[in-house]
Amino acid sequence: MHSAKIVASIVFLLVVIFIAGSYSLRVMVSTAERLDQQISSIEKNTRDKRWEEASRELQVFLRDWESIEPGWALLIDHSEVDNIDSTLARMEKYIESRDMSSALAEIATLRHYIRHIPEKETFSLKNIL
Amino acid sequence: MLIRKDDYVLVVFARTLILYAIVVIVMRIMGKRQIGELQPFELVVAILISDLAAVPMQNTGIPLINGIIPILTLLIAQITMSFVSLKSVRARGIICGKPSVLIEKGKINESVLRREMYTINDLMEQLRSKDIYNVADVEYAILETNGQLSVLPKSQKRPLTPQDMNIPVQYEGLPLVLIIDGYVSRKDLKKAGLDEEWLKSQLSRHGIGDARKVLFASLDSSGNLFLQRKGQ
Numbered sequence: 001m002h003s004a005k006i007v008a009s010i011v012f013l014l015v016v017i018f019i020a021g022s023y024s025l026r027v028m029v030s031t032a033e034r035l036d037q038q039i040s041s042i043e044k045n046t047r048d049k050r051w052e053e054a055s056r057e058l059q060v061f062l063r064d065w066e067s068i069e070p071g072w073a074l075l076i077d078h079s080e081v082d083n084i085d086s087t088l089a090r091m092e093k094y095i096e097s098r099d100m101s102s103a104l105a106e107i108a109t110l111r112h113y114i115r116h117i118p119e120k121e122t123f124s125l126k127n128i129l
Numbered sequence: 130m131l132i133r134k135d136d137y138v139l140v141v142f143a144r145t146l147i148l149y150a151i152v153v154i155v156m157r158i159m160g161k162r163q164i165g166e167l168q169p170f171e172l173v174v175a176i177l178i179s180d181l182a183a184v185p186m187q188n189t190g191i192p193l194i195n196g197i198i199p200i201l202t203l204l205i206a207q208i209t210m211s212f213v214s215l216k217s218v219r220a221r222g223i224i225c226g227k228p229s230v231l232i233e234k235g236k237i238n239e240s241v242l243r244r245e246m247y248t249i250n251d252l253m254e255q256l257r258s259k260d261i262y263n264v265a266d267v268e269y270a271i272l273e274t275n276g277q278l279s280v281l282p283k284s285q286k287r288p289l290t291p292q293d294m295n296i297p298v299q300y301e302g303l304p305l306v307l308i309i310d311g312y313v314s315r316k317d318l319k320k321a322g323l324d325e326e327w328l329k330s331q332l333s334r335h336g337i338g339d340a341r342k343v344l345f346a347s348l349d350s351s352g353n354l355f356l357q358r359k360g361q
Contacts, residue, residue, distance in 0.1 A: 006212050013205050017198065078190040 021123070024075055029118045031068055036114055038064065043107045046100060054095050054103075062088060076117055084113050140189050148182045148196060155204045160211070168225045168275055174207045225274045232270035235283065245272060256280060302350035311341035311359065321348055332356075 038061045045054035065088065073081050087110045094103035120127065155178065159171070167175065178200055185196035214221040229241050231252060242252065252270065255278040261267060269281040291298045305317040307328060318328060328340065335356055337343060344359045 003212070003216070006208060010205055010208055010212075013201060017201065017205075021198075074192055074194055076192065077195075078192065 025118065025121055025123070028072065028075065028121060031072075032114050032118045035061070035064065035068070036111060039107060039111050039114065042095075043104065043111075046095065046103050046107065049098075049100065051095060051098050058088075058092060058095055062092070072117070075121065080113065080117055084110065087113060137189065141187065144189065144193060145186045147193060148186050151197060151200060152178060152182045155200055158204060159207055170210055170224060171207065174203050177203055228274060228279075229272045230269065231272050231278070232264070232267050235265070235268055237264065247272065252278075300350060304347040304349040304355070306345075306347050307354075308340055308343045308346035310345075311343060313340050317348075323348075 038057065042054050042057045042061065045051075045057060065084070069081060069085075087106055091103060091106040091110060094106055156175075159174070181196055181199045181203070185191045185193055210224055214224045229238075229245050231238055231241055231245070231247065237249070237252070242249070253264070256262070256264065256267065256270070259278070259280050261280060261282060266282050266286040267280055268283045271279045271281075273279055305321050306314055307317055307321075308314070313325065313328065315325070318324060328346075331354055332338070332340060332343065337356075337358065342359055344357045344361070346354065346356045348354050
């Protein structure tokens with residue numbers, strides 16, 4: 001009876017860890033994909049010099065990010081979240097001042113951060129080793 | 130939003146409390162063994178857990194979950210290892226190791242000492258800590274898997290026991306604790322086949338009207354009651 005309890009507790013803990021791990025990763029990947037699409041749209045508008053449109057989409061992105069950030073901060077290194085925050089702050093100013101090359105550079109950096117985070121959390125041999 | 134410095138302090142304070150609670154619960158689940166009695170794999174787990182908890186405590190940049198998941202994983206691994214070693218003698222030998230006989234039939238086993246990297250000085254030191262100052266008095270010395278040395282002295286050097294003298298002795302069981310800090314243990318009273326009325330009468334015989342005034346009371350297997358009042 002005692003042995004059965006121990007085995008059941010171990011299995012329960014393992015199942016909880018695996019389900020919570022894969023669920024959080026799935027949510028993170030889908031969120032990153034959504035943010036990536038938004039970044040592409042901002043990038044296109046910046047390239048086409050549609051500054052008003054780019055700025056409006058960036059505001060939508062910032063609002064989205066504000067709601068996503070607390071969840072991500074639970075799972076990833078807080079310095080990664082800070083990196084995204086500071087890139088967004090720079091991006092906002094470059095779009096505001098209509099500096100295309102700097103804005104595009106920041107957009108590329110932001111995309112790298114957003115794509116890199118779920119990649120870093122994936123259960124893969126590269127990450128394990 | 131600007132973050133005040135005392136907010137940071139509170140964050141560290143809260144994280145420390147959370148991790149402390151987790152470590153206490155995990156160590157409690159893992160078992161009751163003292164540090165000196167840990168098996169090698171248990172010692173490794175204890176060291177790892179302390180380190181895993183300490184890093185996210187002070188570094189607020191690391192998510193708390195990064196400290197909690199490894200601690201829970203170690204708990205699972207440790208319980209699994211303990212469970213496997215409990216169920217299989219063979220696995221026990223692999224996980225915990227086997228005891229090594231350092232002195233066998235009064236003779237120091239040199240090859241075993243070398244294998245265990247145990248010097249003669251270590252052996253002498255351990256023997257002295259067990260009040261044996263002469264190696265010649267030892268019949269067997271066994272290095273246990275938890276690093277402790279068990280010693281069997283030669284029969285003529287063993288302390289005299291009532292059995293050696295053929296002296297009959299009375300049975301001595303574990304005393305039952307009836308009152309601690311004024312709290313009556315009904316469980317132990319029941320175990321002794323007694324009730325609170327009996328306890329009250331015993332207390333009044335000692336001039337005590339209320340059990341709350343008693344610091345400690347126990348009953349030995351011969352039926353003798355030991356009593357001490359608070360502030361005595």
